[in-house]
Amino acid sequence: MPSNxxxxxxxxxxxxxxEVVDATITVLNAVQKVDAxxxxxxxxxxxxxxxxxxxxxxxxxxxxxxxxTEACLxxxxxxxxxxxxPRSVAVTLRSMFDLYANMRPARxxxxxxxxxxxxxxxxxxxxxxxxxxxxxxxxAPGIGIAIKINTRTASERIAKFAFDxxxxxxxxxxxxxxxxxxxxxxxxxxxxxLNVAKKYPDVEVEDIHVDAATMQFIRRPESFDVVVATNLYxxxxxxxxAALVGGLGVAAGANIGxxxxxxxxxxxxxxxxxxxxxxxxxxxxxxxxxxLDFLGExxxxxxxxxxxxxxxxxxxxxxxxxxGTSKTSEMGSxxxxxxxxxx
Numbered sequence: 001m002p003s004n005x006x007x008x009x010x011x012x013x014x015x016x017x018x019e020v021v022d023a024t025i026t027v028l029n030a031v032q033k034v035d036a037x038x039x040x041x042x043x044x045x046x047x048x049x050x051x052x053x054x055x056x057x058x059x060x061x062x063x064x065x066x067x068x069t070e071a072c073l074x075x076x077x078x079x080x081x082x083x084x085x086p087r088s089v090a091v092t093l094r095s096m097f098d099l100y101a102n103m104r105p106a107r108x109x110x111x112x113x114x115x116x117x118x119x120x121x122x123x124x125x126x127x128x129x130x131x132x133x134x135x136x137x138x139x140a141p142g143i144g145i146a147i148k149i150n151t152r153t154a155s156e157r158i159a160k161f162a163f164d165x166x167x168x169x170x171x172x173x174x175x176x177x178x179x180x181x182x183x184x185x186x187x188x189x190x191x192x193x194l195n196v197a198k199k200y201p202d203v204e205v206e207d208i209h210v211d212a213a214t215m216q217f218i219r220r221p222e223s224f225d226v227v228v229a230t231n232l233y234x235x236x237x238x239x240x241x242a243a244l245v246g247g248l249g250v251a252a253g254a255n256i257g258x259x260x261x262x263x264x265x266x267x268x269x270x271x272x273x274x275x276x277x278x279x280x281x282x283x284x285x286x287x288x289x290x291x292l293d294f295l296g297e298x299x300x301x302x303x304x305x306x307x308x309x310x311x312x313x314x315x316x317x318x319x320x321x322x323x324g325t326s327k328t329s330e331m332g333s334x335x336x337x338x339x340x341x342x343x
Contacts (some may be wrong), residue, residue, distance in 0.1 A: 005038035006295050009065060009072040011089070014047040015269030016279045016328075017075030021280035023332025024288045026296045027304060030336035037292065037300040042069060046089045048078035048269075055085045063096070063271070071291050072262040073286065076269040087134060090255070092125050093262055099255035100154065101161045102127045102234065103290070104266060106241035106251065110313040112322060115244045121224040122165060123241050125234025126158040127191075127255060132231040150185040150230060155192030161230035161256075163200045172225035173197075174206040176213045176233050189230050213242060242266055249280035249321045252287035254294065261294040263287040280319040282308060285335060307338035 012018040028039055044062035051057050057077070061290070072093065079088040084310055086092075089143025093099065102125040110116040136149035159175070166173040175193040179186040190207070197205050208216065210233045217224070217237065221244050229237055242251035248267030255262040263284035274278050285308055292301035311317055317334040326334075 005040040006071070006297075007040045007042060008291070008295040009062075009069040010041045010043045011046040011062070011072065011074045011077075012043065013075030013077040013089075013269060014049055015076060015078060015271040015274045017047065017077060017269055019275075019277055020265065020279065020281040020284040021073070021260055023328050024284045026329075026332045027285050027307075027339065028288055028335045030339040031292075031300045031303050033340055034342075035297070035300040035303055037295075037297040046074075046077065048080065050176045051080070051086065057109040058089050066093070066097075071260065071294060073291060074262055074264040076265055076267060078269045078271065079160040090262070090264065091132065091134075094255050097257050097260045097262070098128065099257040099260065099262055100128050100157055101127065101254075101256045102238075102254060103165070103254040104238040104241065104251065105286075105290075106238075106245050108245055109250060109307060111315045111318065112246035112250055112312060114246060115218070116222050118222045119242060119245055121221065122169070122226050124158065124162040124165065124226060124228045125232060125238060126154055126228075126230050128231075130185075130231030133233075148182070148185050150188045152188055152192050155189045155230075156196055159193040159196040159225045159228060162226050163196060163203055166203045166226040167200065170225040171202055172204045172206070173200075174208050174213070174224055174227045176208055176210050176227060176229035176237065178210050178233070180209065186230070188310060193228065210237075213237060217241060217244060238266065241276050247321065248283065249319070250282045250286065252283050252285075252290055254287070256294065261291065263291040263294070277329055278320055280321050281328050281330055281332050282312075285332070303339050303342065304335070307335045307342060310338050310342075311335050 012021045044065045046058050046062050057133035077089050104123045107120040108117050129149045131148045138144050177186040177190045179190040253266050287300045289304040311334045317326045
């Protein structure tokens with residue numbers, strides 16, 4: 001492997017994870033044939049299956065391997081829900097590497113059912129605090145309390161990330177909160193966004209409550225460009241945005257910090273489809289495209305995007321969720337072939 005290759009950690013995960021990851025590696029290997037990008041893949045164990053094998057869903061050996069890489073391509077993983085069980089691998093890695101920005105694009109795609117034909121938004125979610133710090137306790141039987149943490153530092157950091165993205169796009173930003181009820185915690189987020197907005201006079205800013213935002217995503221999704229929210233609201237809105245443009249099968253996510261990025265499909269491990277080679281790999285392939293952009297390989301990222309769009313437009317190789325009968329591996333191969341043919 002050339003010395004200038006990007007080292008990428010690959011975590012295949014649980015359920016359908018290995019299948020969609022394999023399809024994505026096929027695509028990434030194809031782009032290396034026709035582009036100057038060079039990637040070195042380091043595979044590691046992580047996920048629900050690792051608990052029985054290693055006693056944890058994220059073994060120390062895997063963490064050490066990840067630390068030797070520039071980015072992580074993470075497959076879907078099953079997270080146990082029992083009290084006292086390990087946190088999700090995604091949440092742990094976000095905290096460990098301070099991946100403070102979660103970025104989820106949602107746009108209308110060819111031959112993919114969409115609420116409207118011209119949706120093109122990115123939901124940016126603060127990734128490190130809010131209720132997702134997981135600080136819960138029971139004060140008496142049947143009475144539980146969860147701690148919600150919002151800080152000005154984290155709120156301003158995610159706001160800057162979102163405004164910088166809006167400048168590169170259509171210069172529109174909506175920020176989502178519930179400061180009319182949660183006056184202190186959400187008030188900190190709101191004030192931070194408005195403070196950062198002063199440095200971006202060319203960006204049109206919309207102030208919207210989370211309940212209204214969920215409605216407006218349905219009524220006028222085409223009007224949104226960049227949407228920024230705290231952790232919980234952002235999590236909910238990203239899944240809603242995915243539903244507008246075809247579902248989780250085509251939804252990818254990027255988790256970005258100052259010096260590292262983790263890229264994953266938005267959907268879960270779908271255990272009922274394990275080993276059937278039938279699920280849609282586009283979300284995982286789109287995550288790889290976001291990873292290439294993060295690594296500064298814009299040309300390679302564009303090749304992956306163009307090939308994916310061509311396969312969707314032609315409609316000959318589509319998985320069952322898109323009305324086709326093709327296998328996961330066949331869709332990955334079709335996109336890879338388009339990359340090689342297009343050069």
